[in-house]
Amino acid sequence: MDPFSTDSELVNIHTAFTQAQYNLVLSDYEASSFSESNRLAVQVLQYRAQLALGQASKVLSAISAAKAPSNSDLAAVRSLALYLNGSEDDAVTQAESLAEQNGSNANVQILAGTVLARAGKQEQALQLLAKHEGSLDAFALIVQIHLSQNRVDLAKKEAQSARAFAQDALGVNLCEARVGMRTGGDAYQAAFYVFEELAQGPSTVSAASLIAQAVAELHLHRFEEAESALGQALSLEPENETALADKYVLDVITGKETTLPKSSELLEDLETKREAFQQAMSKYNPKFEA
Numbered sequence: 001m002d003p004f005s006t007d008s009e010l011v012n013i014h015t016a017f018t019q020a021q022y023n024l025v026l027s028d029y030e031a032s033s034f035s036e037s038n039r040l041a042v043q044v045l046q047y048r049a050q051l052a053l054g055q056a057s058k059v060l061s062a063i064s065a066a067k068a069p070s071n072s073d074l075a076a077v078r079s080l081a082l083y084l085n086g087s088e089d090d091a092v093t094q095a096e097s098l099a100e101q102n103g104s105n106a107n108v109q110i111l112a113g114t115v116l117a118r119a120g121k122q123e124q125a126l127q128l129l130a131k132h133e134g135s136l137d138a139f140a141l142i143v144q145i146h147l148s149q150n151r152v153d154l155a156k157k158e159a160q161s162a163r164a165f166a167q168d169a170l171g172v173n174l175c176e177a178r179v180g181m182r183t184g185g186d187a188y189q190a191a192f193y194v195f196e197e198l199a200q201g202p203s204t205v206s207a208a209s210l211i212a213q214a215v216a217e218l219h220l221h222r223f224e225e226a227e228s229a230l231g232q233a234l235s236l237e238p239e240n241e242t243a244l245a246d247k248y249v250l251d252v253i254t255g256k257e258t259t260l261p262k263s264s265e266l267l268e269d270l271e272t273k274r275e276a277f278q279q280a281m282s283k284y285n286p287k288f289e290a
Contacts, residue, residue, distance in 0.1 A: 010038055013045055018136075018170050019198055020208030022049035040073055044107055047077045056084040072102040076111035083115045092119045099128045110137050117145050136162065136171035143175045147182055155179050181216065192216035199229065207237040211246060218246075223254050 016024045026049050031042040050059050059081040068075040076098055083091035095112035102108045109132050116125035122145050129145075132138035139162040146155035159175040166172050177194040180187030195216055198209035214229035227250060233243040244261040251258035 008038075009034060010041055010045075013042060015170060017045050017049060018174070019204050020052070020206040021204075022052045022206075025049040040071075044073055044077055047074075047081075048111075051077075051081060051084055054084075056081045060085060072098060072105050073107040076102075076105070076108045079115050080111045083118060088119060091115050092121070095119075096124070099124070103128055103131050106132065106135050106138070110135070110141060113138075113141055117141070117148070122149060134165055136166055136169060139165075140171055140175055143178060147178065152179065152182050155182070177212075181219070184219070188216055188219045192220065199232075205236075207233040207240050207243060210236070211240070211243050214243075214246060214250075218250060218253070223250065226250055227254075 013025060013029045016028070026046055029042060029046070031039040031046070034042050047059050047062070050056075059077065063074050063078045063081070065078075068078040075094065079091045079094040079098060082088075082094065092115060095115035098105075098108045098112045099116070109129050113125040113129045116122070116128065125145055126142065129138050129142050139158060142158045143155045143162075146152070146158060156179050159172070159179050162169075162172045162175050173194050177191040180191035192213065195209055195212040198204045198206070199213040210229045210233035214226040214233065217223075217226035217229060227247075230243055230247050230250065233240060234247070237243065241261070248258055248261050
């Protein structure tokens with residue numbers, strides 16, 4: 001059973017996290033105000049929010065190397081913090097150990113699974129995540145991994161499984177919207193509706209939902225609307241790397257003068273793919289007949 005189901009006292013903080021309202025997760029909730037059995041779950045969600053905000057070093061300071069081994073949930077948080085802070089090899093080693101020894105732990109599944117997936121060990125991550133028992137966060141990560149593997153068919157199947165399990169849950173709607181963005185065609189419009197509902201609601205808006213709306217608008221060739229949504233996202237988070245990268249793409253498409261944003265994970269990934277393509281192309285020496 002998902003610990004964040006609608007009959008749980010954790011539903012509001014988890015909904016805020018799912019909506020990418022990370023600052024709200026940190027400012028509006030105190031672990032001490034929850035029942036003792038749920039305080040660790042709140043603490044982990046708040047650490048995850050810090051990681052999403054780029055505060056990996058703060059999380060590492062809060063969860064020391066000496067403290068982590070006594071609690072597999074916190075150890076899983078620390079492994080992801082290590083990865084995001086640049087200690088990738090150590091993070092993967094810890095994630096693999098956690099997966100082997102505590103694979104039934106939901107936070108280990110999601111956080112160690114994230115480390116493994118980001119490190120290129122997608123199949124190991126999927127094997128770990130297959131152990132989940134109705135976690136919408138696990139469903140979402142599995143969908144994301146399949147999309148990264150260009151297996152839209154498997155991602156769609158997983159989203160359908162989530163729908164059968166949780167019906168109209170926000171996490172399910174987002175899974176289907178992300179699959180729709182890769183499917184294209186009429187699915188772009190359906191995905192747009194999901195992102196727009198979040199982005200335009202005063203109580204649900206976040207930079208992430210505005211960016212998602214903007215990308216959907218871009219695919220629908222609604223460039224002015226995409227620019228407006230990205231402007232709102234950057235007003236909330238001026239240094240958001242994804243928003244800056246998407247703004248660069250939009251400016252190039254619309255013919256505006258623009259400059260390449262500072263180095264980001266998205267651009268580094270693009271450069272890696274460009275180098276791989278050039279290397280593959282160098283192996284061929286096509287011959288043309290006059």
